[in-house]
Every structure is written in structure tokens, then in C-alpha cells.
Amino acid sequence: MNKAFITCSILFALNLEANNEFKLAVVGKWQGHINGPFEITLDDLNQMKKNFDDAKVDGVIDLDHATVFNGTGEAYGWIKELEVRENELWASKVEWLDHGKELIKAKKYKYISPVLLPNTINQVDGANIGWTIHSTALTNRPFLEELGEIVVNNNQIQDKGENSMTPEQKEKMEKLEKQVETLTAEKETAEAEKITVQVDAAIAANKVAPEQKDSLITLGKANPEALSDLLAKAKAFVQVPGNDLFQNNNNNQGKKIDVLKLGGIING
Template sequence: MRFGTDLIALKKESASEELVEILLAVTGEWKGHYAGEFRIDSADIEKMKLNFDARKIDLVIDYEHQTLMGREAPAAGWVKSMSIKEGKLYGMVSWTARAKEYIKNGEYRYLSPVFNFGARDKKSGAWIGCEIESVALTNTPFLDELDEVRANKNLNPKGENMDKSKQLDAEAIEATKTEQEATITALKAELETAKGENAALKEVLATSAVESAIIANKISEPQKQWALSYAKADLNGFNEFLKGTAAITQKPNFTNDMFANKSGAANSGGIDVVKFALEN
């Protein structure tokens, strides 16, 4: 009796083995295969995993499909467990020493799974749907959607050190960060310049509004400094204030009052001009 994928993974994976993740299947439709067109959907992916989980042995990876030819077919590796991520089927693989060298040297780079869409249970004969019967290392795969294989966790498919790749990624990130910081600094400088220009424009507009208000007798000359402060802080508010303010009415300022000598206190040469006018 089986108790789920965690137990299966524990049974199939050994702590001493170095396991590498490989891509085994993707969804899609293909029409150019010599055996006829076929398609893989998400249900097929699920079935492949379920049927693998039901196995009591690991899934073989051979060389050039030699297992199908009924002759000596040494294993290149063994699929120990499967998982589904973002609709794709992945396997954790333990490579043989020979296969690792082939992959590291670039002598083998690709995988070719063998799909059986009408698989039956070997004991009961019951239909079990799609399964992967075996996988082959090859350089001429039919499915070019599968990734290149890698020998171990630290090497990518081309045998280059992954740490170096990570270092290059870190350098690219740092370069991007530096570029972004330079852009931010330039934007801040432009913002400060714009702020200065905006302040100068506000002062010009405020001064113009105050001068116009004085000319229109909306405010008096002694109120100019107060009005400038108000207009600079809130030009719209100042303009609204002016709308509700009536023009200031100024009294006429005569330099000569013709009736200034009526009291007799002010006269010209001691002559009462009013009395002089009446007598004549």
C-alpha cells in the first residue's frame, strides 16, 4: 500500500545521491511525429505523475532509446520522483557517473521521453491512461521544448559553473541598481530646478496681482507687503479675496479752501474777501 508522494519520494531518493531536476513533459500539440500526431494536455500531465507514483521502481533514462530495442541498454540515470509546476512535469534524476561525464563534456545535451497514451496496468490490465515508459539521452530529440539537461546542481547544461552565472547576475543587478540611482539623482536635480523656476514664477504672478489690485484701488499702498505675502502663499485665495473687495473711495484733497477765511482767522493781507465782495 502506498501513502502518497512524500513517502514515494522518501523511498526513491537517497541522502547520498545528488539529484538534478529535469523537465520531462509540457502541454502542446505536435503533428510531425513518424508515429502520428499527438497532443499532451494538463490531464495527461497529471496522469503521468499519478502513474509514476504508483510504480514500485524508478523510471529508467537510457541512451538513444536502447531499452525499446530489446538489447543491452545500460542506464544513464534514474527518475526518482516527479512534480508538476506551472503545468509542466519535472523529474528529480540521479545520473550515473558515465552520464555525468557525457553531459559535462557536452556529448549529450537533450532528453527524449517515451509517452504511452493508452497504457494499461501490468497486473490488472486495466486502462490507466498516459504514462512515461522511459526517457532517453539523445542529441536529436523530437520535442525541442524540453530544456537542456545538466549533470549536477552546480553545473548548467553547457558545463559552466552556476556560481559564475550567479555572479554575473549579481553584477547585472548591481549595474542596474547603479543606473537607477543615477537616474533618481538626475530626476531629483531636475525637480529642484523646476521648484526654483516655479517659485520665481509664483513671485512674478503674485507681484503682478498685487500691483493690479493697487491700481484698481482694491488695496492701498500700505497693504502691499501683506498682500504680497498672501498672494505668494495662495494666489487663488488672494484673487478670490479681491473679487469680494470693493474699490477704495478717496476724498478729494484741495490745496486752497475758498471758505477758509470765513472765521476771520485766516485771511490774505488782513482783508476779509467775503465782506469785500459784498460791499462791492
């Protein structure tokens, strides 16, 4: 293959809000590139990742391949990590700069295009280290049209977030959602128990009547602070006995003698 580099545009919707990642390359053969036919294997993808990991710089995301044509270019984002997933190479961690995000959100640019070098020369020892990713660009002229999804409406970026996830990512997301549901339920149960304890304690202290329990619990669930404030300000009241607890039945005359009278509290 006689060329300096291959520029490949992966046609898919950039998902800025979910995961900040996108596809960079895939396994396959292409015959119609302007620089001639080329092929990418799984070994090539792994080699790209290794060379990226060994490098001391992040991968630049420029505009319309300015880094290729001008030798350098303003960054619109930075690739922080790569990941090989089956037969695909993904930029799994991306830092988008604000002006890069604005171009994509405004639909001025829709696609990503990696510049792939098949025969990279190590600058230290001059060895051929094989496939590397030279740079990546925002572009509107994709080459590999069969590799991705064309954006056809204004909602595509938002709608594609879940569809672009791998099975492993979906499984992790589902597990996290279940954990959140469990923690939420446990929190609600604990708060309900705390409110019930508060109300029971107030009833035991004769600050509120037992008949008020359900309504007070309802108040506590809706506004815990209001319940706490109400119970804190409530004063204990004297409950009129409805049984014989305050009377003595063990007198020799078989008559009930009020202990309040015996104590001199009530004369009679």
C-alpha cells in the first residue's frame, strides 16, 4: 500500500451527553479510497490502541483535518482513551471543548474522521511501529459511509444515546438503575420508620392523641420538618382516666375510695 496516511470518516451520530465516546475504526477492506485500497484487521486495531497507550500525548480532534493539511490545528476536543470492542475501535473517553460541542449541537458538523497511519516510524529509534491514529477531525465528508448511521433528523443525537451502548454498558446501566431503586426504597422505608417512632413517642408522652397517629404520619412523609416542629412545640396534657386505675377496690367496706381524696388532693 503506497500512501502516507488514510483518512476515514466514520458515519454516525456523535453522542455528546452519554458517555462522550465514538467509533474510530472497524475491521474491513476498502477498494475505493483516493490513496488506494486498504485493509484493517483486528490486530491492526489492537496495534492502534497499544501505540496510543504508549504515546505521551492525547489524541487531538481538529476541524476538517487541519492537523494533516497545516501541520497542526486548533483542538475541538481530545481523545483520552481507546478501547477495542470486538471488531471495532472506540474512543472510549473524550474531552469535548465548548466550541466543538457547539458545532455538533448546531448540526454544523455531524461526523468524525480518523487519520490512520499504516506505517508509523518511532521518532526515538526509527522503528516501524505499524498502525497509529495520527489525528481525528470533525467533518461533513465521510468516506466509510457503510459503517455508521446517517443523521436524518434533529432528534437523532439525543435518541441514539442508548442505541450506541454496547451490551456490557447496557448491563452496567441496568445494574446501576436497580441499585438506585433499591437504595431509594430503603431510604423511604427508613424515613417512614423514623416518622412512626417520632409519632409513637409523642403519643406516649401525651403530647398528641392516638387518634391523630395516621394524620401525623402522613404529615411527616410530606413534610418531615413540619412534623418535627409541631411535635417539639406540643405540650403534654392530663388524660382523664377511663377505667379504675385511679381507684382503690380493696377496702373493707367494699366501696371504691378515690386515691385522689385519700391523698388530700380532693376534699369530700
